[in-house]
Amino acid sequence: MSIPPSYGPPQEPQGPQGQQPAPQGQVPCPPPQSTYGGRPGFAPYGLYGPYGPRPPAVVNGVAVAALVFGVLFLVPAVGLVLGLVALRQIKRRGERGRGMAVAGTVLSSLGLALWAAALASGVLTDVWEGIEDGTRGNSVLALGKGDCFDSPGGLEGWATDADLVPCAREHDGEVFAVVTLPDGRYPGDDSLAGTADERCYGLRDDYVMDSWALPGHVDVYHLVPSSESWRHGDREIVCVLGDRDARSPLTGSLRRDGTTLDEHQLAYLEAARVLDTALDGAPEAEFVEDDLPGYREWADEVAAALTEQTRMLRAHEWPAGAEQPVSGLVAELDEAEEEWAKAAGAGDADTYHEHSDRGWNLVDPDGSVTARKALGLAASPPRYDEEAEREPESGDMKV
Known part of the structure; x- marks a missing residue:
């Protein structure tokens, strides 16, 4: 190993140990230099191996x-x-x-x-639901079934924002259904209004199965796509329950379905719906004399509905407090079925009126009040102000 020269005054040059200095006039050979610039005989750490210098290992x-x-x-x-x-x-x-x-x-x-x-x-599920709730924002496009909300502009006209609020608090509207429309060209305002009116009114009774629990001042509103929102993929009709006076709030949820009713209440309402559906199918003719065959056919449908309703009521096992009131109601409905069957076979308008009038009296809503009270259902028959009926198209809201 070479030794670096010491510091101090110049000394006589000497050759390697045991050798004489190079003769005058000859140039000594320079000492070997490090490949990497170090002092003679030294190399930076890690750069020399048994076979000479190599580059540092790379990181994987x-x-x-x-x-x-x-x-x-x-x-x-x-x-x-x-x-x-x-x-x-x-x-x-x-x-x-x-x-x-x-x-x-x-x-x-x-x-x-x-x-x-x-x-x-289940932590991840809760976290994901929280993320979804946080991204919904206050757009009307985020409204879902069962949501209660306030709309800054009320329930008529244009709407883009909807502030979700608990249904127990005052609110402008309550969503009872969301209808998804097929893709295609924008149907137009009139077509959407007609579709919304038909579909929403048809779905209302699924959300409020007990029509007696629906206040007379509550009606159906529609939130329909505008041409602008349609271009951005909006295909939903949002069906909303709100006060007839669009500026008046509601308080409390109007939902009466399988999520809020017990099994006995559901059994009663499902049986009652069979008759209600048949009664709603009356002929378009105002007077029996104008369409006796049509009224006789309708009477036959009512009689069949009464037979099915009483069968459903008899098949259910009612709680002790409701068994007797329901049995009394079934007896009246049996009599009503006989009168409607006779009306269906009437040979003239007078005979039809005689039996149908008796049939109407036997299916009067007041006759079911006792059974409803025993089951914990609304016990006050609904009263509707026909003059307050709003035109369907006025209930449209556009996104």
């Missing part, structure tokens, strides 16, 4: 990726796989990054364990 890229995935916990399974692959590559290629690969593998394994625990406990 897969190990870096494994560490990133492990730290982020986003897809821990990927981080675990990458970590194992990186360890194998590092061992085979002699690359650096083993510590990162190990750390990524450990963190990813921990992440998998935490994800499994979260799935088992």
